[in-house]
Amino acid sequence: MNTSVTRKKWDRLARFYRWSTRAAEQRWEPWKRALFSRMDSGDILFLAVGTGEEIPLFPEKRRITAIDISPRMLEKAQDRALEYIGNISLKQMDAGNLVFHSETFAQVFTSCTFCSVPDPIQGFQELYRVLKPEGELHMFEHTRSRHFPFREMLRIMNPVAARVGPSLTRDTVSNAQKAGFRVDEIQNIYLDIVKTISAHKPGAEH
Amino acid sequence: MFFQFGDFLSPVLTGGITAAAVTATVSSDSSVLLAMLLGMLLGMAALVVLSLLLMPLFGAFEVMVPAMLSGMAAGILTGMLAASGVAGSAGVIGAGLIVGVMVFWFVQWRNKALQGRAL
Numbered sequence: 001m002n003t004s005v006t007r008k009k010w011d012r013l014a015r016f017y018r019w020s021t022r023a024a025e026q027r028w029e030p031w032k033r034a035l036f037s038r039m040d041s042g043d044i045l046f047l048a049v050g051t052g053e054e055i056p057l058f059p060e061k062r063r064i065t066a067i068d069i070s071p072r073m074l075e076k077a078q079d080r081a082l083e084y085i086g087n088i089s090l091k092q093m094d095a096g097n098l099v100f101h102s103e104t105f106a107q108v109f110t111s112c113t114f115c116s117v118p119d120p121i122q123g124f125q126e127l128y129r130v131l132k133p134e135g136e137l138h139m140f141e142h143t144r145s146r147h148f149p150f151r152e153m154l155r156i157m158n159p160v161a162a163r164v165g166p167s168l169t170r171d172t173v174s175n176a177q178k179a180g181f182r183v184d185e186i187q188n189i190y191l192d193i194v195k196t197i198s199a200h201k202p203g204a205e206h
Numbered sequence: 207m208f209f210q211f212g213d214f215l216s217p218v219l220t221g222g223i224t225a226a227a228v229t230a231t232v233s234s235d236s237s238v239l240l241a242m243l244l245g246m247l248l249g250m251a252a253l254v255v256l257s258l259l260l261m262p263l264f265g266a267f268e269v270m271v272p273a274m275l276s277g278m279a280a281g282i283l284t285g286m287l288a289a290s291g292v293a294g295s296a297g298v299i300g301a302g303l304i305v306g307v308m309v310f311w312f313v314q315w316r317n318k319a320l321q322g323r324a325l
Contacts, residue, residue, distance in 0.1 A: 024266035186325040
């Protein structure tokens with residue numbers, strides 16, 4: 001699925017997104033809040049901000065650049081961004097083609113992003129590029145399952161799900177590793193499907 | 207508590223509705239194999255519709271995953287029961303509901319085992 005198709009799909013979903021994800025956001029709030037509490041004082045990149053549901057969970061007074069592929073989603077996120085106590089800028093951008101200079105950010109955070117990025121390894125390579133050496137990557141993602149029967153169920157449902165929304169079978173941990181990240185921590189939140197993943201970009205070789 | 211109710215409702219409702227759809231489409235002289243296949247497809251259709259209805263209320267994967275399991279398992283089992291004629295409509299629907307309850311317990315058990323630090 002290419003970038004234009006992905007953008008159109010999420011533009012279509014923007015209208016109902018807040019309503020349809022309300023309960024999920026409520027259930028996942030404690031884990032997201034804990035993950036975002038790791039935001040520190042350096043420059044932070046956040047993918048994908050969507051309609052801005054997570055913005056109220058960010059610690060105050062951080063410098064955050066939040067991107068999303070969908071202009072319609074970003075329109076909806078404006079109100080939350082205006083309420084944020086700190087510095088946040090919203091930009092429309094494809095995770096696989098970031099316009100930032102290399103080694104710009106100290107930390108990158110993602111939320112349910114790599115289920116939808118058209119080329120996930122390219123997306124991770126871009127994150128790797130824009131992160132400073134020893135920079136941190138913290139993700140809240142849903143991935144494929146490694147366990148029967150969930151693995152099979154997700155495979156069966158994926159052709160339908162990926163058409164209308166996210167992919168259900170992404171191996172996000174492996175994809176991050178393929179791009180060069182060192183995975184430090186994985187925390188399963190629901191089965192082994194919804195999880196937080198923390199990784200870092202190794203420093204320069206000496 | 208509200209979300210736990212949703213976790214229970216999702217597989218039980220999917221199992222029950224799948225079984226009801228099976229009783230409406232499969233007769234006791236149908237091929238058992240075809241009835242099981244049809245049951246599975248009906249289960250998938252039921253889970254898509256119910257997931258769309260229940261997800262805004264109760265969550266995302268917590269609704270969808272049990273509904274997936276319940277819809278497919280209930281569809282296969284109730285398709286077999288309906289085609290072989292060993293149970294009437296009430297029995298088939300009851301079996302669908304029981305599958306839903308069993309899926310609820312199974313998913314809760316697996317979630318407890320898998321949740322937490324994995325690396």
